[in-house]
Amino acid sequence: MSTSRIPDFNTVKTKVKGCLFSSTFVAESFRGIMMGIIITVTLGEVVAYRLLKQNIKAGDMPHYVTDLLILLLALLEALVSPFIGWLGSSRRRGMLMVACLVSGASALLWFALPTVTVPESIGFCNGNNTMPEFRSTFNTPIRLSIILYTFLVFGVTRIIVFCHGITYMDNRSPSRLSMHYGVLTAFRLLGLEMGYNIMTTIVETNLTIQIFMIAIGIMINALQIYLNTSKTTEEMEPKTIEDDLSFGSSVYRVFSNTLITTQMVSMGLIAAALWGFAYHQTDFLKAKYYIHVERSHSFNYAEILRYHFVILAVVYQGLTFTPPIMPSIIRLDLLTNAAKMCFFSVIVYVMLMVGCDTGSVAGLQGNSYTQPQCSQTCGCAPQWQEFAPLCVADQMTTYLSPCHAGCSGIDEVDGLQVYANCTCASFRRAIIGACSGNSCEGVYQMHQILYPSLIIFAVLYFQAQGTLLLRVVEPRDKSVLLGLAGAFIALFTFVFGHLIFIGISNLLILLLALLEALLSPFIGWLGSNRRRGVVVTTCLVSSASALMLFVLPKVAVPESVEFGLTPSTPFRLSLILYTLVVFGIPRVIIICHGIIYMDNRAPARLSMHFGVLSTYRLMSLVVAYNVLTPIVETNLTVQILLIAVSMALSGLQIYVSTPKPKEEEEEPKIIMNDTCETSPFVPNVVNTTSSLGFGKHVI
Structure with missing residues (x-):
């Protein structure tokens, strides 16, 4: 007579874990x-x-x-x-x-x-x-x-x-x-x-x-x-x-x-x-x-x-x-x-x-759309909000929605649903779908194949x-x-x-702000051993860039105008964006390198340096549009010359009134210290093991 041995708890636990895990x-x-x-x-x-x-x-x-x-x-x-x-x-x-x-x-x-x-x-x-x-x-x-x-x-x-x-x-x-x-x-x-x-x-x-x-x-x-x-x-x-x-x-x-x-x-x-x-x-x-x-x-x-x-x-x-x-x-x-x-x-x-031949669309003239007169009293939503095209067959004209065609219901004729009581249709009825449905069907089916391929x-x-x-x-x-x-x-x-x-026209400020947020730390790190040269170069580049505004295509500014791109619009926009970026970079460079350049040579006046530059930055933003730049509307040439000449003179002044490169680069160094304690000021001591990499500085 044999008796089976009951497995102990550890054996059962091991087997269960083997099954589950x-x-x-x-x-x-x-x-x-x-x-x-x-x-x-x-x-x-x-x-x-x-x-x-x-x-x-x-x-x-x-x-x-x-x-x-x-x-x-x-x-x-x-x-x-x-x-x-x-x-x-x-x-x-x-x-x-x-x-x-x-x-x-x-x-x-x-x-x-x-x-x-x-x-x-x-x-x-x-x-x-x-x-x-x-x-x-x-x-x-x-x-x-x-x-x-x-x-x-x-x-x-x-x-x-x-x-x-x-x-x-x-x-x-x-x-x-x-x-x-x-x-x-x-x-x-x-x-x-x-x-x-x-x-x-x-x-x-x-x-x-x-x-x-x-x-x-x-x-x-x-x-x-x-x-x-x-x-x-x-x-x-x-x-x-x-x-x-x-x-x-x-x-x-x-x-x-x-x-x-x-x-x-x-x-x-x-x-x-x-x-x-x-x-x-x-x-x-x-x-x-x-x-x-x-x-x-x-x-x-x-x-x-x-x-x-x-x-x-x-x-x-x-x-x-x-x-x-x-x-x-x-x-x-x-x-x-x-x-x-x-x-x-x-x-x-x-x-x-x-594309395809979309035929005639009621109310559409080029890039502008106005609701047809026959449905002005219908209280319709914006044209694309309720986009459901329909075709008035007797006119072969497409309307963007039943509301814009003045329709008030749906009827069924011989098993086919049609819009009824349409004020814009001679026979008061319209067919569901655009009039160009047949001509655009083939192109649409090709789109359905190409999109998954993309x-x-x-x-x-x-x-x-x-x-x-x-x-x-x-x-x-x-x-x-x-x-x-x-x-x-x-x-x-x-x-x-x-x-x-x-x-981009509506959110250009946000885009430029994001770009500045991303580039500012890198600009602050770049050129830390050649601050004088960086500031002079940016002033001269900004001056030259301002002169590019002379080739801006002219635009007519009527009291009201509908949106429409002209052939010169991309070129004009590119020049404006370029100058926005070019003038933004010198501002970042002045704040990052100009203040440090002064502080390294006159540390006792740091508060004055920073305060004066910050104040003039804020004051110029407040008064520039209404006081300092209205001449742009009447005489852009004068405004361009004022900016270009002043930036060039500023670059020249920096070059003449600051030490030569040999003396310039005597920046203060500190002994490499991994602790949070500050090292004493040691003028010409360089630690060859210290890292000046951008990532190290950010962290």
């Missing part, structure tokens, strides 16, 4: 988890955007809030991405899990959102068509705070996944790097592309389900990370001899590599081009083809099917960049591939510019570039590199690119 790292499994997180946080950002749009439609916020937030959040992302990439490089697994849990909990905050009433626009004559007047309510700040918080949390989680998730996989499965980077990039782009129109429409009808889908989905991802990664082998990161893992050193090493810097700028430009086209695609279809996209289940399924080719292309290229097809990464092959993708993208952009080429470009950058950079700086690449993409895409697409 993975003892080996499986790259494909971990990549699937990262892919799920990217999809979820992208949808979270899209949902937050939709919630913000609800407030705008309800009249609780002005219409420009979304554009402003895109700019501000992108600028914040550009500033914190490199730091997030550096932070937690020794605890990537923990950061990923914490970020997912915080994101899941933050999504639940949407349950506390105060509700808003979004008026429905009927779209017919004498219906509810006007935009609500802006009026902030008591709940608006609460709702805006919650939405902004979730924006930030989802954005930080996305940055952590790209910086630490990709690095985590690459350190353990380096041969599959191209596949890791390509798949995550593809799903990020597809999430943005399909998220708003297909995957988050339930927000408008049932927000509760959308919240649970996001919160539960990302929390499950956190659990999967915990179960599928080994804690004991988590920190097996590659090390180098004499590792310097400080943030400033990592940033400095990345920027010291010219190839990396230029390719990050290139990635930002490609992303900006794609974003501008994708974000404004609906308006593009309206303006170019007079197409109003009516989304249905079949339309959405066809769109999803088209985007499957993006994934297939990424997988194919990922396999070609991995062993045994490519045993090791070859820089030239990756650069060649990226160049090809850029070339193909340019071809697609050109093909997308092909996304394919962009994703393949990012895949090649990301693989190249991660193989060029030092292993210890990979996560910082990914953060910097994300910063470049955010700056070029959502700041500079977005400003250009929404109208």
